[in-house]
Amino acid sequence: MADTKSAFIAIVGIPNVGKSSLLNALVGRKVAIVSDKPQTTRNRIMGVSTKDDLQFVFLDTPGSHRPRTRLGDFMIKSIGEAVSGVDAGILVAEPTTVVRDAERELLERFRAQKLPVLLVLNKIDTLADKSSLLACIDTWRQAYPFEAILPVSALTGEGVSLLANELANYALPSPHFFPADTTSDQPDRILAAELLREQMLLQLRDEIPHGVAVLVEHFEEREGANGTILEIDAEIYCEREGHKGIIIGKRGAALKSIAAAARQEMEALFGTHVDLQCWVKVKEDWRNRQGLLNSFGYRS
Ligand SMILES: Nc1nc2c(ncn2[C@@H]2O[C@H](COP(=O)(O)OP(=O)(O)OP(=O)(O)O)[C@@H](O)[C@H]2O)c(=O)[nH]1
Ligand SMILES: [Mg+2]
The missing domain is CATH 3.40.50.300 (P-loop containing nucleotide triphosphate hydrolases)
Incomplete structure (x- = not known):
């Protein structure tokens, strides 16, 4: 060009x-x-x-x-x-x-x-x-x-x-490095994980969201009765059993609110219906464990 x-x-x-x-x-x-x-x-x-x-x-x-x-x-x-x-x-x-x-x-x-x-x-x-x-x-x-x-x-x-x-x-x-319609180097799966982490930063207190990582395990479109649905399964990792309880909340209320807001953001960004399922897991001290950092995408 x-x-x-x-x-x-x-x-x-x-x-x-x-x-x-x-x-x-x-x-x-x-x-x-x-x-x-x-x-x-x-x-x-x-x-x-x-x-x-x-x-x-x-x-x-x-x-x-x-x-x-x-x-x-x-x-x-x-x-x-x-x-x-x-x-x-x-x-x-x-x-x-x-x-x-x-x-x-x-x-x-x-x-x-x-x-x-x-x-x-x-x-x-x-x-x-x-x-x-x-x-x-x-x-x-x-x-x-x-x-x-x-x-x-x-x-x-x-x-x-x-x-x-x-x-x-x-x-x-110089030539352009990206096609004209590209806006980010982050794949949609990573953007989805980030939108879920964002809601945890916004809705949880103190240190808890800093000790959270999100992995999107499944990200796939399927045809539903009312159009396309994006299925997203996400694993939320936190550092302690006590944190897991807080993230899930009484009768699951906290997680429900986090997931609902994240789903709305995802639907706005991807322009499609989203079916979001979340699981909370504990990985003690993951922020200091290189293998886990790598698997959560925090690697050069
Ligand atoms: N009033 C006001 N708030 C802003 C403005 N820009 C950012 N904020 C707020 O400042 C806070 C931090 O914004 P971020 O964009 O996450 O800041 P950041 O520098 O990327 O933060 P880190 O990634 O943690 O280093 C959020 O609550 C934003 O809404 C602005 O121009 N005006
Ligand atoms: Mg920032």
């Missing part, structure tokens, strides 16, 4: 600043799960957006934190891998006048790779007084020579198309 361009862009930041929300806003479709709990994203997630001759490949990453488990080690490693193969980076931060050590460390990674970095100050919809942005911008400008600083709300979409315009500057002549 003549005159096509592409840009690979890594999205990094500390946990919970809105990296995955920004990815979804840039791609225009939900490709990464989002929650108010830190460490929602566990692996590098590729989101693709193609407009005419220009293709963006965005790499969403786990939030940078000090790992306490092997799963955490894997998450941190995946940030390094994402940063090493891109044309430019986005550091996503909250609109504050504090630059955290973990954010400085991320910026140093880009500096070491001699990569241009844009700063996205996300969640500007939460600012009662937009003029407070000026002090934020000033602080960040002193912290690092950003190519540009863009105030954005991934939630409302404000500033997202300006950001995309700015990112187009980093595109290089």
Whole structure:
């Protein structure tokens, strides 16, 4: 194809600043799960957006934190891998006048790779007084020579198309790496598992959702009386018998509510009826057991 361009862009930041929300806003479709709990994203997630001759490949990453488990080690490693193969980076931060050590460390990674970095100050919809942005911008400008600083709300979409315009500057002549209708590198089976994990992050408290992994064992379409039905069987792994009880809830109420919400999300994403069955199992300390991490898909 003549005159096509592409840009690979890594999205990094500390946990919970809105990296995955920004990815979804840039791609225009939900490709990464989002929650108010830190460490929602566990692996590098590729989101693709193609407009005419220009293709963006965005790499969403786990939030940078000090790992306490092997799963955490894997998450941190995946940030390094994402940063090493891109044309430019986005550091996503909250609109504050504090630059955290973990954010400085991320910026140093880009500096070491001699990569241009844009700063996205996300969640500007939460600012009662937009003029407070000026002090934020000033602080960040002193912290690092950003190519540009863009105030954005991934939630409302404000500033997202300006950001995309700015990112187009980093595109290089190249063939497109994905077909024009591709939006993610995550297979539907993985997206389904993630949507179920998202509901656990949203509906369960404290540490429990952080100790949960989801495996989709069966994913198949069948013809029902009222059209196509997608059959999805998922296994939910948690770390303790006590957690299993909480996930299932009194007479199964908690699991029923989680599965109902996840099914709705799946139906919206896949555009078909979904029959979702869930089983809860215990695998003690799976976050530190390499074999289990591998089987849950947390491997390089
Ligand atoms: N008000 C507001 N909330 C936002 C915005 N962007 C994200 N959020 C919320 O911030 C929380 C974290 O969003 P995520 O997109 O999961 O953040 P993340 O940086 O990917 O988090 P990790 O994957 O855990 O590192 C969620 O509750 C989002 O709904 C925004 O622009 N405005
Ligand atoms: Mg995320």
